[in-house]
Amino acid sequence: MSTRLSQLFVRTLREDPVDAEVASHKLLVRAGYIRRQAPGIFAWLPLGLKVRRKIEGIIREELEAFGAQEVHFPALLPREPYELTGRWTEYGDALFRLKDRKDADYLLAPTHEEVFTLLVKDLYSSYKDLPLSIYQIQDKYRDEARPRAGLLRGREFSMKDSYSFDYTDEGLDASYQAHRDAYERIFQRLGLEYAIVKADAGAMGGSKSEEFLHPTPIGEDTFVRSAGGYAANVEAFRTLPPAPLPIDGLPTAIVHDSPNTPTIQTLVDLSNAQFPREDRPWEAGDTLKNVVLALTHLDGSRELVIVGIPGDRDVDMKRAEVAFAPAEVEAATEADFAKHPGLVKGYIGPGFAEAPVLGETSATGIRYFLDPRVVDGTSWVTGANQHEKHVYGLVAGRDFVADGVVEIADVRAGDEAPDGSGPVELARGMEIGHVFQLGRKYAEALGLKVLDENGKLVTVTMGSYGIGVTRIMAVIAETNNDGKGLIWPKNVAPFDVHVIAAGREEVVFATAEALVDSLEESGFDVLFDDRPKVSPGVKFGDAELLGVPLIVIVGRDAAEGRVELWNRATGERSSVGLDEVGAALLAQ
Amino acid sequence: MSTRLSQLFVRTLREDPVDAEVASHKLLVRAGYIRRQAPGIFAWLPLGLKVRRKIEGIIREELEAFGAQEVHFPALLPREPYELTGRWTEYGDALFRLKDRKDADYLLAPTHEEVFTLLVKDLYSSYKDLPLSIYQIQDKYRDEARPRAGLLRGREFSMKDSYSFDYTDEGLDASYQAHRDAYERIFQRLGLEYAIVKADAGAMGGSKSEEFLHPTPIGEDTFVRSAGGYAANVEAFRTLPPAPLPIDGLPTAIVHDSPNTPTIQTLVDLSNAQFPREDRPWEAGDTLKNVVLALTHLDGSRELVIVGIPGDRDVDMKRAEVAFAPAEVEAATEADFAKHPGLVKGYIGPGFAEAPVLGETSATGIRYFLDPRVVDGTSWVTGANQHEKHVYGLVAGRDFVADGVVEIADVRAGDEAPDGSGPVELARGMEIGHVFQLGRKYAEALGLKVLDENGKLVTVTMGSYGIGVTRIMAVIAETNNDGKGLIWPKNVAPFDVHVIAAGREEVVFATAEALVDSLEESGFDVLFDDRPKVSPGVKFGDAELLGVPLIVIVGRDAAEGRVELWNRATGERSSVGLDEVGAALLAQ
Known part of the structure; x- marks a missing residue:
């Protein structure tokens, strides 16, 4: 039973929707696949639903x-x-919360770790029941602050989420690998380029985590990769720390007046003018920049912390968020500074060994962290905690110590990969999959234990694995179009072939009808543009927009038993005899 | 690829869940098809999901x-x-409402009339686009006050909802009939007995409405049917009014003292003792009972109304709700009476023509309604609006009139069907489908118009059609079990056949493995109980509980090349040669 365009519930639009910024959003709306219902919330028309089902089918098969x-x-x-x-609590404003008529609290689930854990606890009790991997494909909800880019970041979206359950670490490794391998096959079958990058587990907890990122300039994530094979998103990138240097023999630190040097650049300029080095000019990287951040902890309390980073680096707030999770991070405000008169803005430093200003045993009590590059024995120009004064030759490990090491400095092309595989380059990517080793966090919180071989109760170790189904559809649309319209890969296209009756003559329609019937009999799923009063030009335009990759045009040569085969992916057009159409389609 | 019970994510339970009252709820939980997450909210295990998908598949095919x-x-x-x-507003407490992070109001949709209407408005603009029928199978939400009976009345449930769009009344009739016919085929394929009954459209608005009720003692709906083919739920039942009687010559009404007669029975007793009739004793049906109800209107205002019904009838609050929808109805409270001292409790009546107490032009201003049986010329014993006084021979149409006719009296076996098809009987039923002619209510409210043949804008007329997918699954389970477990009809069973390796001998397992492989090759979807250390008795018990209708037991006769075939629906067991199993299964 072919689908006739005259009957299909679809309308194409000539104009891009006003709120659409990216190609997939524009084209999926213009081609009548989806319609907006609210910010980040869409309805699915028949064509959209068909493609979505095909993607789901591939995911199901591989799992x-x-x-x-x-x-x-x-x-x-x-x-x-x-x-x-x-x-x-941790989910903050991103969680849709509601109450039922009895005033009980409910939520619209953003992911399902908790209830999968409880379900396994309900059903299973022995190591013999494991390993277990269970999944669902289900509509999820996140109240994104800025839902954008159509299906790429929605507030309602379809996700495949899997969870694995094992009772040994080796078991978890195997379940993790099985998912990771399946994800590779899924993305390969979908024709989606991907990079597997180390990721920070963030709010999900757990130990090991990798993201599947699709490299694209519209990606929301930045990731790094080295020629030697290292890949990580910037949040997960770990700096390769230099070796500590000997402290013995380094000159004593000295305080200089440094009028009008509230910024690194002004400080470098003044240093070169007034206190030139013998070996080379001062550079930003010789200075230690002390950044004041305000953390908001889960209990609502606010804490100021200071992080010392080399002066040639900027703060990457996304990395800072990961470094201090689950607390929220922002730059300290004037009000924060007002509460700490000891902090001399523009001239903050860790102080000296004999009078530490920052750190555990310091006068301020403010926690002080250091970038991993600030190893013992490195010598710095930094604030002297007095207005328009800096200290030169302040040595880490001798003159100051920190409460810990954190990574909040930005990552740059040319930074060394931590595994020694060489310098990294930066790229933009869109997350299309994520594999986590959750470990025992959820099982512990919810009491999921099984009896092991020795009859001893052991806590189960879990993995969590996600693929954004609706996002993937958008990414495929983003990658497979030519500006005039979508060009679906064959295995997710809504139809195998789009037959156009192009012309007014009766022979055109009769030939097209017969061709459609014979293609359907041969097992092709056919979309038939049978609209009687629509011009060939409009039909071609709609076919381009809708994106079925193979088009057969029944036109003026119909009477001679010939039609035109148009491969949208290659752009090739060829004349084919009517009785060869099936074979020609299969050969594409 | 067969499914092995040793691997399948399922656990059977020996005990009924404590909160389960009906067979389907008990069995679906005990057999590991569903698990409760919250009142009226369930998770679906692999077996449950498989059955649900098969039901959805049948619905999709017919639509x-x-x-x-x-x-x-x-x-x-x-x-x-x-x-x-x-x-x-109308949905009241049954609607789950929530706010997003920007404080905008959202809901979890209980049905989707509005957004389907808007979607068609967005896409279509001409009569040429119509008729159109579109549907979805989707999880819906209603915050039921008393979620009960497992899947039979949940707060989250899967529903197939369709909507039809036409521009003429005849078109709507045809779309309605197409859905109605499809529903009949769906329920026939699912093996579900049903009655199609007239229904009241209630809060959905619209003109014509029928319910598909599955007759069952646990049904929440009462419906009536006559031998002549009339069927309606009690809310929609319309009383066949008697013909008016001549008023001329009827005796004048007369007030009698009636001490201590606050109830119909005491009034009838006193009447027979003190004022006996000549022709026959007084009966409850000779009295007019005036029931005081309190309506709460949508704007929150409260109004008292009084309805006069024959004294031998009780009020059916469900019928009262329909009669006064969308207002909410309850019995008047003491506080209500206190505000109307003119109402003498137990002795209320409409008053006399010269001094009407109730009705439009009355002293109280309270609206007064009558049961349809109270036609002009009927004569009644009723309250005289004074303590311990009743009036005898009060004639409708002569001594009192009403503000309207409403049906709030109960329906009884033996009442005449309104279409003259004879007396009705009462039965209990569970709603499994519903077809509505919505008419133009939603299209008008949301501005859905199309251009007709003459280029004139006309409002579209709509239908709305629902089937409760998860409820249907429960009804099938309710109908198809034998107390020991489920017995699924073949076309919705989770598997075609359940093969049991029953015994400890190696030949049993080897034979079973080979049989499973060969059945899978022949296209059967097989559940294989391969558990090595589980006794045959436990395996048989699990097989009965799980409910695959055909079971093959590979046991002691395996060495002789024979197995036992067990048809759970018929209870028949027979010995079958190994190479005949496929044919024997097909013959069941």
Whole structure:
């Protein structure tokens, strides 16, 4: 049974929707695949639903191939399980919360770790039941602050989320690898370029985590990769620390007046003018910049912290968020400074060994952290905690110590990969998959234990694995179009072939009808543009927009038993005899 | 690829869940198909999901067969469209409402009339685009006051909802009939007994409405049917009014003292003792009972109304709710009476023609309604609006009139069907489908118009059609079990056949493995109980509980090349040669 365009519930639009910025959003709306209902919330028209189902089918096949089993959870869940793991609070404003008529708290689930854990706890009790991998494909909810780019970041979105359950670390490694391998096959089948990058587990907890990033200039994530094979998102990038230097024999630190040097550049200029080095000019990298950040902890308390980073680096707030998670991070405000008159803005430093200003045993009590590059024995120009004064030759490990090492400095092309595989380059990517080793965090919080071989209760170790189904569809659309319209890869296209009756003559329509019937009989899923009063030009334009990759045009040569085959992916057009169309389509 | 019970994510339970009252709820939980997450909210395990998908598949096939097209809407929707039709308020506490981070109002949709209407408005503009039938299968939400009976009345449930769009009344009739016919085929394929009953459109508005009720003692709905083919739920039942009687010559009404007669029974007793009739004793049906109800209107205002019904009838509050919808109805409280000292409790009556107490032009201003049986010329014993006084021979149409006719009296077996098809009987039923002619209510509220043949804008007329997918699954389970477990009909069973390796001998397992492989090759979907250390008795018990209708037991006769075939639906067991198993299964 072919689908006739005259009957299909679709309308194409000539104009881009006003709120659309990226190609996939524009084209999926213009081609009648989706329609906006609210910010980041869409309805799915028949064409959109067909493509989405094909993507889901590929995901299901690859997961079931290694034994994962499908289940289905509600979107509406009670607060309690999320309270036990702390995520009811941790999710902040991104969680849709609501109350039922009895005033009980509920949420629209953004992910389902808690309830999968509880379900396994309900059903299983022995190591013999494990390993287990279960998954669902389900509509999820996150109240994004800035839903954007159509399906790329929605507030309602379809996700495949899997969870693995093992009772040994080796078991978790194997389950993790099985998912990782399946993800590679899924993205390969979908024709999606991807990089697997080390990721920070962030709010999800857990130990090991990798993201599948699709490299694209519209990606929201920045990641780094080295020629030697290292890849990580910038949040997870770890600086290769230099070796410590000997401290013995380094000159004593000395304080100089440094009028009008509140910035690194002014400080470098003044230093070169007034206190020139013998070996080379002062550079920004010789200075130690002390950045004051305000943390808001989960209990609502606010804490100032200071981080010393080399003066040639800027703060990367995303890295800072990871460094101080689950606290929220922002730059300190004037009000914060007002509460700490000891902090002399523009001239802050860690102080001297005999009078430390920052750090554990310091006068201010403010915690002080250092960038990993500030190893013992390195010598710095930094603030002297007095207006328009800096100290020169302040040596880490001799004159100052920190409360810890954190990575909040930006990552740059040319930085060395931590595994020694050489300098990294930076690229933009869109997250299309994520694999986590959660470990025992959720099982511990929710009491999921099984009896092991010796009859001893052991806590289960878990993995969590996600693929954004609707986002993937947008990424495919983003990658597969030519500006005039979509060009779907064959295995997710809404139809195998789009047959156009192009002309007014009866022979054109009769030929097209017969061709459509014979293609359907041969097993092709056909979209038939049978609209009687629509011009060939409009039909071609719609075909380009809709994006079925193979188009057959039944036109003026119909009477001679010939039609035109148009491969949208290659752009090739060729004349084909009517009885060769099926074979010609298969050969594309 | 067969499914092995040793690997399947399922656990059977020996005990009924404590909160389960009905068989389907008990069995679906005990057999590991579903698990409770919150009141009326369930997770779906692999077996449950498989059955659900098969039911969905049958629904999809029958809808697509007449040209309905599938779309998919979000569950989370903005308030605005529901505000325009009034349903944001009308739904009351049954609607899950929430706010996003920007304090905008959202809801979890209980049905989707509004957004389907707006979607068609967005895409279509001409009569040539119509008729159109679009549908979705989607998780819906209603905050039921008393979620009960497992999947039979949940707060999250899967529903197939369709909507039809036409520009003529005849078109709507045809679309309605197409859905109605498809529903009949769906329920027939699912093996579900059903009655199609007239229904009241209630809060959905619209003109014509029928319910598909599955007759069952645990049904929440009462419906009536006559031998002549009339069927309606009690809310929609319309009383066949008697013909008016001549008023001329009827004796004048007379007031009698009636001490201590606050109830119908005491009044009838006193009447027979003190004022006996000549022709026959007084009966409850000779009295007019005046029931005081309190309406709460949508704007929150409270209004007292009084309804006069024959004294032998009780009030059916469900019928009263329909009669006064969208206002809420309850019995008047003491506080209500206190505000109306003119109402003498137990002795209320409409008053006399010269001094009407109730009705439009009355002293109290309270609206007065009558049961349809109280036609002009009927004569009644009723309250005289004084303590311990009743009036005898009060004639409708002569001594009192009403502000309208309403049906709040109960329906009884033996009442005449309104179409003259004879007396009705009462039965309990569970709603499994519903077809509505919405008419132009939603299209008008939301401005859905198309250009007709003459280029004139006409308002579209709509239908709305629902099937509760998860409820249907429960009803099938409710109907198909034998107390020991489920017995699924073949076309929705999770597997075609359940093969049991029953015994410890190696030959049993080897034979079973080979049989499973060969059945899978022949196209059967096989569940294989391969658990090595589980006794045959436990395996048989699990097989009965799980409910695959055909079971093959590979046991002691395996060495002789024979197995046992067990048909759970018929209870028949027979010995079958190994090479005949496939044919024997097909013959069941």
